[in-house]
């Protein structure tokens with residue numbers, strides 16, 4: 573039968589119908605170990621009882637009203653997110669791209685408030701910010717932009733992890749009002765910048781009165797061993813975006829702002845029909861409570877080290893391994909050659925992984941992964957890599 577879905581995804585030949593923690597079962601009752609979490613969405617694993625309970629209970633009462641009315645759960649979630657992040661206020665969206673759209677709108681309006689006629693935002697090579705027109709224009713990947721010209725203007729691209737490149741761009745362009753980046757690049761290949769990179773960007777933003785805008789959509793929610801990846805540094809951004817793991821699979825995104833950035837969007841200047849509805853907020857509140865109750869963020873550092881060290885030990889003799897990088901449970905294994913094929917080879921061994929940026933194996937296992945599952949992941953993946961590179 574022909575599919576009536578638009579062919580926007582190159583889907584793998586497997587269909588899951590049930591999950592439990594880090595396990596997934598397909599429609600033939602075959603079990604798989606999930607080392608991707610739906611791309612860092614199901615950070616608490618599949619079918620977590622706390623999330624299940626929260627959304628069941630909320631759906632019995634009320635799913636959606638409208639942002640025309642008050643919303644107690646949105647208020648509670650905003651209280652908790654600002655307390656945990658050091659930010660001042662929050663706009664809720666339904667996805668990552670929409671959270672970044674809000675950030676981009678804040679930067680533009682902030683620029684106009686400063687009298688800048690055509691406000692521009694510095695963005696990075698190899699970045700990923702989403703698939704809407706503005707966010708794909710901000711994204712540093714020509715494949716994602718291919719066919720969609722004219723792109724949204726007002727983005728100035730520089731190399732990632734290169735402070736001199738930012739300084740140069742600032743010299744050349746007086747219209748720059750913000751710098752937008754991922755604290756760790758996800759789609760771009762798990763690129764972890766120098767430890768002082770974010771601090772140096774903070775200094776530049778203060779000096780030039782720019783908004784520092786961090787896309788934490790993949791790196792946030794405990795993934796890297798801090799609630800937000802920027803908390804590895806002693807800094808605060810002006811804007812920070814979340815989505816992916818915020819609802820553990822229930823769609824919700826957030827744009828957090830601080831100081832002058834928190835005062836830019838006013839009544840009527842932005843909005844969303846679904847954004848922050850009661851069902852989505854109930855899921856996100858349960859996610860925050862569970863992260864806290866199960867002490868999952870601290871454990872992410874140990875678990876990431878166990879996986880990184882385990883892989884390094886098994887693969888140290890393999891000349892095809894270029895580098896193994898990890899910050900908490902954001903893990904990349906870079907090969908010297910393209911390795912997209914590894915995804916199918918691992919699937920055949922009932923292990924779910926991803927390859928991004930052509931030659932980087934990306935692992936984003938759920939934060940609840942246990943010691944036995946970590947051993948199975950390390951064993952299966954190193955065997956698969958050895959077979960692929962032999």
Ligand SMILES: *Cc1c(COP(=O)(O)O)cnc(C)c1O
Pocket residue numbers: 666667668669670672700701702703754758759787788789790791815816
């Ligand atoms: C996934 C992702 C996005 C886009 O989120 P969507 O929910 O797919 O719109 C943006 N930025 C980063 C860093 C991401 O990983």
